[in-house]
Amino acid sequence: MIERHHLDIVREVDRCGSLTAAANALHLTQSALSHTVRKLEQQLGTPVWVREGRKLRPTQSGLYLLSLANRMLPQFEHAEDLVGQIARGQRGSLRIGMECHPCYQWLLKVVGPYLEQWPGVDVDVKQRFQFGGIGALFGYDIDVLVTPDPLQRSGLIYEPVFDYEQVLVVPKGHALATKPWAEPADLERETLITYPVAAERLDIYTRFLLPAHSSPARHKTIETTDIMLQMVAAGRGVSALPRWLVEEYAHRIPVTPVRLGQDGIDKQIFLGLRERDASVEYLHSFMTMAKETTWSVTRTLP
Amino acid sequence: MIERHHLDIVREVDRCGSLTAAANALHLTQSALSHTVRKLEQQLGTPVWVREGRKLRPTQSGLYLLSLANRMLPQFEHAEDLVGQIARGQRGSLRIGMECHPCYQWLLKVVGPYLEQWPGVDVDVKQRFQFGGIGALFGYDIDVLVTPDPLQRSGLIYEPVFDYEQVLVVPKGHALATKPWAEPADLERETLITYPVAAERLDIYTRFLLPAHSSPARHKTIETTDIMLQMVAAGRGVSALPRWLVEEYAHRIPVTPVRLGQDGIDKQIFLGLRERDASVEYLHSFMTMAKETTWSVTRTLP
DNA sequence: ATCAATCAATGATTTAAATTCATGCGGGGT
DNA sequence: ACCCCGCATGAATTTAAATCATTGATTGAT
Numbered sequence: 001m002i003e004r005h006h007l008d009i010v011r012e013v014d015r016c017g018s019l020t021a022a023a024n025a026l027h028l029t030q031s032a033l034s035h036t037v038r039k040l041e042q043q044l045g046t047p048v049w050v051r052e053g054r055k056l057r058p059t060q061s062g063l064y065l066l067s068l069a070n071r072m073l074p075q076f077e078h079a080e081d082l083v084g085q086i087a088r089g090q091r092g093s094l095r096i097g098m099e100c101h102p103c104y105q106w107l108l109k110v111v112g113p114y115l116e117q118w119p120g121v122d123v124d125v126k127q128r129f130q131f132g133g134i135g136a137l138f139g140y141d142i143d144v145l146v147t148p149d150p151l152q153r154s155g156l157i158y159e160p161v162f163d164y165e166q167v168l169v170v171p172k173g174h175a176l177a178t179k180p181w182a183e184p185a186d187l188e189r190e191t192l193i194t195y196p197v198a199a200e201r202l203d204i205y206t207r208f209l210l211p212a213h214s215s216p217a218r219h220k221t222i223e224t225t226d227i228m229l230q231m232v233a234a235g236r237g238v239s240a241l242p243r244w245l246v247e248e249y250a251h252r253i254p255v256t257p258v259r260l261g262q263d264g265i266d267k268q269i270f271l272g273l274r275e276r277d278a279s280v281e282y283l284h285s286f287m288t289m290a291k292e293t294t295w296s297v298t299r300t301l302p
Numbered sequence: 303m304i305e306r307h308h309l310d311i312v313r314e315v316d317r318c319g320s321l322t323a324a325a326n327a328l329h330l331t332q333s334a335l336s337h338t339v340r341k342l343e344q345q346l347g348t349p350v351w352v353r354e355g356r357k358l359r360p361t362q363s364g365l366y367l368l369s370l371a372n373r374m375l376p377q378f379e380h381a382e383d384l385v386g387q388i389a390r391g392q393r394g395s396l397r398i399g400m401e402c403h404p405c406y407q408w409l410l411k412v413v414g415p416y417l418e419q420w421p422g423v424d425v426d427v428k429q430r431f432q433f434g435g436i437g438a439l440f441g442y443d444i445d446v447l448v449t450p451d452p453l454q455r456s457g458l459i460y461e462p463v464f465d466y467e468q469v470l471v472v473p474k475g476h477a478l479a480t481k482p483w484a485e486p487a488d489l490e491r492e493t494l495i496t497y498p499v500a501a502e503r504l505d506i507y508t509r510f511l512l513p514a515h516s517s518p519a520r521h522k523t524i525e526t527t528d529i530m531l532q533m534v535a536a537g538r539g540v541s542a543l544p545r546w547l548v549e550e551y552a553h554r555i556p557v558t559p560v561r562l563g564q565d566g567i568d569k570q571i572f573l574g575l576r577e578r579d580a581s582v583e584y585l586h587s588f589m590t591m592a593k594e595t596t597w598s599v600t601r602t603l604p
Numbered sequence: 605a606t607c608a609a610t611c612a613a614t615g616a617t618t619t620a621a622a623t624t625c626a627t628g629c630g631g632g633g634t
Numbered sequence: 635a636c637c638c639c640g641c642a643t644g645a646a647t648t649t650a651a652a653t654c655a656t657t658g659a660t661t662g663a664t
Contacts, residue, residue, distance in 0.1 A: 002378055002385075004305050020640055032623045034642060046389035050578070053631050054640050057442060060394045061385050068381050072374065076304055079370050083304075083363050087348035092362040140359065276352070322611055334652045336613060341651095355660050356611050 004076060006040050007069035009033065010048065013056065014066050089281030091120030097142035098125060099133040099149070100269055101195040102225060102241050105248070106162075107146065110293045114286060121282045137274060144286060145272040148203075157278060158270040161290045164242040166203050166265040169232050172254035176238075181259035184212035191237030192216035193228055203267065204240040208260050229253045242267070306378060308342050309371035311335065312350065315358065316368050391583030393422030399444035400427060401435040401451070402571055403497040404527060404547050408464075409448065412595045416588060423584045439576060445585060447574040450505075459580060460572040463592045466544040468505050468567040471534050474556035478540075483561035486514035493539030494518035495530055505569065506542040510562050531555045544569070 012022040023033040041047050048065060049056035058066060085091035098104060104125075111123055129136040133145040134153060150158035168187075170176045176186055187209065199205045209215055220237060222228045225245070232239050233253045246257040271290055277283050314324040325335040343349050350367060351358035360368060387393035400406060406427075413425055431438040435447040436455060452460035470489075472478045478488055489511065501507045511517055522539060524530045527547070534541050535555045548559040573592055579585050 001306070002382055003307075004303070018640065028622095029624055030641075031625075031643085035622075038642080044385050044389060046385065051641075056641095059388075061388045064381070064385060064388065068377070072377060075370070075374065079366070080304055082366060083346050083348065086361075086363045086366065087346060320611070330651095331653055332612070333614085333654075337651075340613080353612075357660095358612095 001043075002040075002065075002068075004073075005036070007065065007073055009036065009040075010062065010065045011069040011073060013049070014058070018054075018056065085120055089279075089283075090118070092280070092282055093122045093124065094144065094282065094286060095124045095126060095142040097129060097133050097136050097145040097147075098127045099129075099145065099147035099201075101127075101197070102245050103146050103269060105225060105245055106269075106293070110286075110290050113293070114289050117289070118282050118285065134272070137272060143273060143277060143283060146269060147272060148267055148269055150270040150272060155275050156272050157275050158272045159287055159291075160268050160270050161287075163266060163268050164244055166240055166260060166267050167243045167246060167257040168204075168260050169229065169239045169241050169246050169255050170258055171233050171235050172256050174235075174238075174256065176258050177256040179258065181262050181264070183261070184209050184214035187216045187238065188214055189217050191218040191220060193220045193222055193231055193237040193239040195228075196221035196223060202240070203265055204260065207265050208240075225249075229255055303345075304342075304367075304370075306375075307338070309367065309375055311338065311342075312364065312367045313371040313375060315351070316360070320356075320358065387422055391581075391585075392420075394582070394584055395424045395426065396446065396584065396588060397426045397428060397444040399431060399435050399438050399447045399449075400429045401431075401447065401449040401503075403429075403499070404543050405448050405571060407527060407547055407550070408571075408595070412588075412592050415595070416591050419591070420584050420587065436574070439574060445575060445579060446588060448571060449574060450569055450571055452572040452574060457577050458574055459577050460574045461589055461593075462570050462572050463589075465568060465570050466546055468542055468562060468569050469545045469548060469559040470506075470562050471531065471541045471543055471548050471557050472560055473535050473537050474558050476537075476540075476558065478560050479558040481560065483564055483566070485563070486511050486516035489518045489540065490516055491519050493520040493522060495522045495524055495533055495539040495541040497530075498523035498525060504542070505567055506562065509567050510542075527551075531557055 008026060009022065012025050013019060016022040016025055019033050019037070020030045023030045026033070037048065044061060046061045047059050048062040049058055082091065096107065098107065104127075107125065111125075115121070115123060126136070126142055129141065131139065133142070133147050134151055134156065136142045137145050137156060138153075146161075150160075152158075168176065168182050176182050179186075192204070194202050194204070218237075220231075222231060225241070228239055228241075229246075229249050230253065231237060233255050240260065243257050246255060249255065250257075271287055273283060273287075310328060311324065314327050315321060318324040318327055321335050321339065322332045325332045328335070339350065346363060348363045349361050350364040351360055384393065398409065400409065406429075409427065413427075417423070417425060428438070428444055431443065433441065435444070435449050436453055436458065438444045439447050439458060440455075448463075452462075454460075470478065470484045478484050481488075494506070496504050496506070520539070522533075524533065527543070530541055530543075531548075531551050532555060533539060535557050542562065543559075545559050548557060551557065552559075573589055575585060575589075
């Protein structure tokens with residue numbers, strides 16, 4: 001078996017030109033090196049160096065081992081460096097799970113600066129989970145979960161990252177656009193456009209329509225926020241989104257936010273992660289940056 | 303220090319799914335593996351697996367080490383295989399030194415079949431040596447020397463590979479072409495074309511012209527055999543080459559061989575190599591094939 | 605819920621391997 | 635001829651690795 005140590009020896013002997021010098025460089029005695037070399041050579045069945053007087057000349061095998069050492073040792077050294085970075089929490093992969101569709105816009109703003117600060121961390125975003133976001137956390141499919149429902153389970157911890165108001169989105173000039181707030185009954189002649197998720201996870205149902213036993217005239221689902229707002233602007237329906245998101249789009253797309261009910265619907269978004277990961281530096285840093293980013297995002301418009 | 307053994311462990315644990323199974327596969331006790339793993343982990347400063355009940359889940363570090371193992375271990379295994387081949391003399395590099403210009407044509411015929419029989423051997427040919435062919439042998443710049451001068455030195459051995467007659471080459475229809483042999487005086491009005499080497503190494507000087515105190519009207523040098531013969535055919539001079547070589551070219555180029563002196567000049571070509579290499583299989587095989595090839599080459603024409 | 609089976613961790617002991625120490629041998633240089 | 639210097643080698647020592655024996659924990663079956 002060729003061991004890493006053997007490659008160390010081959011490289012060092014080549015560098016130093018003699019066994020004795022190499023032994024010093026490797027913090028060994030000349031004797032130890034001599035023994036090791038002899039054992040290696042009889043194991044390989046071929047000399048690694050030919051002894052010409054006091055000089056050593058690498059044989060074919062020696063030359064090959066040298067090239068091997070020059071290829072492999074840097075890989076070992078790089079690996080140790082990398083594992084060290086992982087150990088110090090400076091490197092790893094951060095898989096983010098999203099249970100909050102509109103948060104994608106917010107996430108993009110967090111990830112940009114994050115990638116700059118953590119060049120050693122690869123970020124991935126997943127939006128579909130076979131056993132829900134929490135299952136994905138437990139199953140190590142993701143490392144962080146962005147969710148509005150902080151379901152407490154032992155082994156998981158949550159941190160609130162931002163609050164926002166969920167509002168109705170209507171086209172500019174719509175009848176509701178001028179009212180101070182919308183009533184559930186106002187939606188009974190409207191088409192409601194939502195992301196394609198179960199109704200239980202849509203606040204406009206659970207906290208607005210269902211309590212009033214109302215329902216919209218029709219219900220359409222659309223995957224992406226952009227198209228959704230285009231549809232609203234075109235008068236094809238109304239939707240429910242975070243206020244800050246609507247206000248951000250309002251520059252480009254003629255839509256207006258309307259409060260849902262007199263008191264509005266307030267929401268809170270949490271980051272969840274496994275307890276044992278809480279001390280991992282690059283995960284912790286993501287939490288911190290997420291909260292900071294929030295500040296600027298939710299306040300881009302007065 | 304990440305050792306090869308550690309990579310073995312990581313790979314085997316991944317393959318087997320448990321420490322105990324991996325321990326068996328590695329012919330170790332469960333305890334030994336456990337100890338080694340613990341030491342490795344505290345050396346790296348990070349766990350390689352997280353223990354979830356009795357299951358092991360690789361950490362980021364573990365996943366990285368696994369990919370490392372899958373890259374590195376095959377290289378080690380391949381290296382051992384290769385060194386084994388070198389040890390058995392089935393692989394290596396064969397650097398041939400040539401001190402005999404026209405022999406290049408002959409060499410080409412040897413090398414072709416040789417490369418087929420020894421797919422693990424790389425062949426290289428060198429024609430210029432700072433300290434002569436023998437110096438190149440001693441200096442390990444070459445492994446085999448093709449030479450007409452078998453200078454005996456301790457540590458070197460020679461084998462004759464073929465005999466041939468060195469002849470004068472004249473254009474077809476030349477005055478000398480019909481004579482049974484040429485005399486030194488015949489060259490006094492001719493241009494002599496040779497390879498660009500010292501006169502001491504040209505037999506036509508040392509064994510033909512100089513003993514008779516003759517010299518040609520002019521002396522030109524040309525590197526390649528083909529051009530040399532083209533020049534001869536064009537009447538620009540005469541040359542001296544092995545008879546078999548001239549006869550081979552005579553099909554395509556209108557030249558004729560003429561004996562040098564009544565008795566002709568007989569030459570012998572030797573292969574020289576270092577004594578300690580004599581038992582290397584692929585070198586020995588080259589010797590054998592060289593002799594065999596000779597037979598067919600020197601007798602291609604009656 | 606209990607029990608047996610299986611797996612991992614650990615401490616003590618044994619075994620094996622690597623290293624050192626002391627010494628001999630031989631080639632090169634002065 | 636002499637003295638370094640570098641490599642080889644055998645015996646002693648130190649260090650590391652493996653085993654044995656045991657424990658605690660988890661899982662699956664009864």
